[in-house]
Amino acid sequence: KAGVTQTPRYLIKTRGQQVTLSCSPISGHRSVSWYQQTPGQGLQFLFEYFSETQRNKGNFPGRFSGRQFSNSRSEMNVSTLELGDSALYLCASSLAFKRDYNEQFFGPGTRLTVL
Amino acid sequence: AQSVAQPEDQVNVAEGNPLTVKCTYSVSGNPYLFWYVQYPNRGLQFLLKYITGDNLVKGSYGFEAEFNKSQTSFHLKKPSALVSDSALYFCAVRDRNDYKLSFGAGTTVTVRA
Numbered sequence: 249k250a251g252v253t254q255t256p257r258y259l260i261k262t263r264g265q266q267v268t269l270s271c272s273p274i275s276g277h278r279s280v281s282w283y284q285q286t287p288g289q290g291l292q293f294l295f296e297y298f299s300e301t302q303r304n305k306g307n308f309p310g311r312f313s314g315r316q317f318s319n320s321r322s323e324m325n326v327s328t329l330e331l332g333d334s335a336l337y338l339c340a341s342s343l344a345f346k347r348d349y350n351e352q353f354f355g356p357g358t359r360l361t362v363l
Numbered sequence: 364a365q366s367v368a369q370p371e372d373q374v375n376v377a378e379g380n381p382l383t384v385k386c387t388y389s390v391s392g393n394p395y396l397f398w399y400v401q402y403p404n405r406g407l408q409f410l411l412k413y414i415t416g417d418n419l420v421k422g423s424y425g426f427e428a429e430f431n432k433s434q435t436s437f438h439l440k441k442p443s444a445l446v447s448d449s450a451l452y453f454c455a456v457r458d459r460n461d462y463k464l465s466f467g468a469g470t471t472v473t474v475r476a
Contacts, residue, residue: 291453291466304462338406349395349414352464354406
């Protein structure tokens with residue numbers, strides 16, 4: 249099976265712009281989670297989607313949003329970019345049913361640089 | 364609330380020696396516990412997980428971890444480290460009633476030849 253894919257792999261934006269990142273989960277996986285990784289804050293949970301519904305959200309401002317499509321593919325959007333949004337954004341997928349314990353499989357990430 | 368602590372930023376060992384990476388956790392209920400490894404410019408790779416049952420869990424690449432409920436710990440171990448084990452290791456916890464995975468800050472492991 250193909251792994252989790254994320255596009256684009258690298259992105260450079262300027263402050264005030266918005267950006268959309270895409271994630272395609274492993275075939276058959278219904279849950280997609282997003283994380284932000286920075287040297288200072290480490291891995292921070294953004295949100296998790298299952299069957300097009302957001303089930304959980306981390307402590308990020310409303311500028312960060314996401315959605316999931318019927319084919320389980322997911323996008324996350326960051327509006328009004330700030331310098332502090334520069335990070336590696338990781339997507340992870342899992343089989344995931346309610347209250348299950350399946351591990352998450354991570355994509356290679358999208359490196360976002362905000363200038 | 365749930366959280367993970369990895370008390371060591373760095374662990375240095377010689378090749379062939381035992382490797383231990385420490386992790387303690389805090390959750391309100393019963394935990395699911397995971398270990399992941401990250402190589403430079405790569406995503407995270409799953410190593411092993413604890414769900415229930417036997418406290419000693421065996422995973423990929425010869426790694427194992429021991430769940431200790433009384434000490435709320437889930438230390439990662441490898442009997443004989445390899446240079447190729449040099450990477451960043453993350454411990455993660457999830458409450459069984461939640462969908463959010465919380466990660467520790469990570470421990471950089473360096474195995475010298």
